[in-house]
Amino acid sequence: MRMSKMVGQRIKETPRDASTASHIYLIRGGYVRPVSAGIYSLLPLAKRITTKIEKIIREEMNKIEGQEVLMPVVLPQELWEESGRAQTVGPELLKFKDRNGKDMLLGMTHEEAICHLTRTELTSYKQLPVMLYQIQTKYRDEARPRAGLIRVREFTMKDGYSFHVNQEDLQQYYTKAHDAYENIYHRMGMPNVVSIESDSGMMGGSISHEFMALADCGEDTLFISPDGSYKANREVAYSKLNYKKEALLPIEKVHTPGTKTIDDLAQFLNIDASDTCKAVFYRDSSGSLVFVNIRGDLEVNEAKLKKALQSPELSFATDEEILAIGAVPGYASLYNIDKSKCRIVLDYSAAESTNLVVGANETDYHLKNFNYTRDSGCSDVAIVTDIATVREGDPCPLTGEPLLLRRGIEVGNIFQLGTKYSEPMKVNYLDQNGKSHPMVMGCYGIGVGRSMASVIEQSHDDYGPIWPMSIAPFQVHICALNIKKDGIREAAEKLYQDLLSKGIEVLYDDRGEKAGFMFNDADLIGVPLRVVISPKTLEENQIEFKTRDGKVNERVSLDDVLTRIVSEIDVRMQELEAIH
Template identity: 65%
Template sequence: MKLSKLVGQRLKEAPRDAQTSSHIFLIRGGYARPVAAGLYTLLPLGQRITHNIEKILREEMDRIDGQEVKMPVVLPAELWQESGRYDNVGPELLRFQDRNGKNMLLGMTHEEAVVQFARTELNSYKQLPVMVYQIQTKYRDEARPRAGLIRVREFTMKDGYSFHTSQACLEKYYERCHEAYERFFRRIGLRECLSILSDSGMMGGAVSHEFMAIADCGEDTLFVSPDGSYRANREVAVSHLAYVKAEPQPLEKVATPGCKSIEDVAAFLHVPTSQTGKAVFYKDGNGQLVLACIRGDLEVNEAKLRKAIQSAELAFAADDLIAAAGAVPGFASVLELDRKRVRIVVDPSFVESSNLVVGANEVDLHYRNFNFRRDVQDQDGIQVTDIATVREGDPCPITGQPLRQLKGIEVGNIFQLGVKYSAPMNCTYLDQDGKAKPMIMGCYGIGVGRAMAAVIEQSHDDYGPVWPMSIAPFQVHLVGLNHTQPEVSQACQKLYDDLQARHIEVLYDDRGEKAGFAFADADLIGCPLRVIISPKTLAAGNVEFKRREWGKRSEMIPADDILALLEQHIRDDLAKLS
């Protein structure tokens, strides 16, 4: 490809709304252009990278016996009504009607479609296990697209679905897929990509992992133990906190004038916040009041609480709702509450800690020396479960070492779905015993565009991306300086032809621009290898060679050696990424 003909300009300045490195460089480098919020056109450079990523995806999916299919983006609502998701999923599912008034939707994931496919194509245990996958457009009507290609509304996803006759078979395949994912992310050049325990959310199912590309701009927070043995999303992360145990002291009511927050109370009574208990009121999807009790220095993890009370919706409760249940906002307590009007969930930290300061349910009064087991007489209906948010430095539940907090971009995930979709949608096979049984399913997703953006986040300098050889838009960037001089253009053209003859992907800057201009563009395009030819290099029988990550450093290479050198670098790079 000659740069003079490449569609998509490099920009000197980033659009104002681009904040993260990947967003800035994808726009500045001419890889992608915005069309509307969360909708992008991929230009040739971006599309070439996409193709390279997809090629590796296909190789890895085929390697674990996946078979590629393609399902429609537009799906009939009735299919999603069968699984129940048509009504359960919120407005991120884009619903519309076709010309006949039939309810349709844009697929945000394809469990329903693939189940419909499987139940017509797969009938016998003899056909299982099987995995089908597709690389297909998804649409999610995101409330807030952001960070360029990292959170968009329309995107390309590789989604795979496996079907099994037993949980054991699913688990075995899940493990194979996990390994394929690790290979895939290594091959596309993500340096730090961890699989972590995750919340299965709307997908359902028991076991799931997310693959997180570590990046400061990541939207997810994860916790890892120093030795890597424990890795979990904040939504599910647990820690092995020690609770202060002491001889229970007599319960005592103390005046705490104006102290409505934990900080106020702790400061006023000269106790650490960890010796207080806090009461947080929520409202669930039905408007029912929920009280969450936890040690004062800890935060309620709403994802855990949501799961504990089996409610998709959760919001802080307004003071009037709290008061209506007989509680005093700011001084509320688990004691003296109308149990019929409020559901109570308490964290172990609240149960196991001794002599806490808690609200007295009267204005300007708290109790000292609250001990849950002693002081809460009627514990019926009180749910004790972990609802604490893990903090950086909290002890790892496995090793006890301080957990490290990281930010990550979710680039893939895998779920053991079980029969969540196959049972309600009657996706069965005939087993050896002649009986129809629901298929046991797994599903496996990878965001293609997000993976591309994540690679930039992990691999760039001040001037642009540093593409890994495996997905680079071109392997070699050839620059001719003083290109109007025939010996330069002829030497360039010859090398260009030679490279193409050897199936090396080369981008040839034949524009004759000034050096600085050409180099800045080359940096933004980020090809891993660069060759520069100018009268100066030719006079010495050389060409100039550099790797993208060298910055401004380069080496002079005898012109006769350059082909072999480039081939060697390409081979070595790809070997490192295999």
């Protein structure tokens, strides 16, 4: 490709609304252009990169016997009503009526569509397991798109769905898919991607993993042990806290005026917040009051709480609702409440710690030395589980070492869906005896544009992106300086044609711009290998050969340059070969 013909202008200024490296360089480098909030057009440079990402994805999916299909973006709402998600998914699901008044929607994910497809095509255990995947446009009506391609409304995604006769078969395939994902990110040139335990969220299912590209701009909070043996998203992470274990002391009522908060209470009694118990009240999806107890120095993890309650939504309760069960806002505890009027959930920290300070359910009074098993009167109905939000420095549950907090961009996810969709949508198979069973499903997604942006977040400098060889828009960038001088154009043209004849992807700057302007553009484009042909080097029958990452900067004879380039490409591609 000659730069004189390539569509996409480089921009000198940083866009006002861009704060992340990927957003800045994708705009400045002429890769993408915004059409509306969270909606972008891809220019030729970006399209070349995403095409290579998709090729890697296809190769790895085909290796694990995936079969590619293509499902529509526009779907009838009735499919989502079959699964039960039409009313449970929020406003990010864009719904509309077609000209005939039929309820339709834009697919943000395709579980319902794949169930509709497979329930007529797969009928026998002999056909299973099967994995079908597509690379298709999705639409998610995000309230706050941000960071360029990292959080958008319209995006391209690879989503795959596997179908199995039982959970054991799914587990075996899930492991293969996990390995394939690690191959994909390695081949794409993203070395700092970690697989972490995660919450399934609206997707449902029991087990899920997210693949997180570590980056300071990431929206997700991760906790990782120093040795890397434990990795989890904040939504599901847990730690190995030590709980106070003392001989049980007699309960004692104390006057604590004006101490509605944990901080005020701890200061008034001159104790640590970890010696107190916090009371938090919610309403669940069914409208029931939920009374949550957790040690005073900890915060409730609402994702864990939703899972414990099997409630997709939670809202805070009002003071009137709290008073109705015999509790007093700001001074509430499990002491003498009407347990029949609420659901009770305790974090392990509240259930297993001894001699805590809790509210007395009387304004300006607290109880010292409260012990759950002795004093609550609700151990027969309470849910005791982990609902605490992990903090940086909390002890790792595996090693005991302080957990490290990291930020990450979710570039892929895999789920063990079970029969969440197949059962209500009647995706069944017949076993050896002719008996019908719902298929057990897995789900596997990768964001294509987000992956491209995440590579930049992990691989850039102050001047632009540094593309890995496997997905770079071009492999070699020829910069011809003083192109009108004797021999420069001829040498550049010959090298350009020689490289093309070898099947090497070349970007040739034939514009005749000044050196500084040309090199600034080259940095913004980020091609891995750069050849500079100038009058000075040509006098010595040489070219300047350098790499965008700065690891190579040398003079090479014109006679040897083709061999040198081919060798460097081969080495870099070998470094990015699959790891499994």
